[in-house]
Amino acid sequence: MMIMIIWIVIPISWNKPYPSMEYKCTTTKEIEKIIKSLTTKNSYGYDEISTKFLKLSISFISFPINYICNKMLFGVIFPDRLKYTIIKPIHKNDNGCDVSNYKFGLI
Secondary structure, three states: OOOOOOOOOOOHHHHOOOOOOOOEEEEEEHHHHHHOOOOOOOEEEOOOOOOHHHHHOHHHHHHHHHHHHHHHHHHOOOOHHHHHOEEEEEEEOOOOOOOHHHHEEEE
C-alpha cells in the first residue's frame, strides 16, 4: 500500500479576507456625463425611451436617475422593471431553418 502525501502551500495573502469594497455616491454631473456620451439615436429599448429624448431632458432627469442609482448601489432597492430582459434569436449564417445557425441576444 502506497500513501501519497501532498503538501499544499497557501500564500499568506490567501488567508486574509477579501478587501472591502467602497461605494461612492454618484453625482448628477456623472449621470449627465454618461448620458451625453451616448450615441444619439431615435431607436429605443423595452423602456421606449430613446437616447435622443434622454439628452433633451437631461436637466430634468439627472437628479432622479442619480437618486435611483445611489439607492441601487447601496443595496436598498433594485427596481423590478430593471430586471427585465428580452431574448431574441439572431441568425448567424446559412440555413435559416436550422436551429444551430442561431445565437441568442439579450436586449
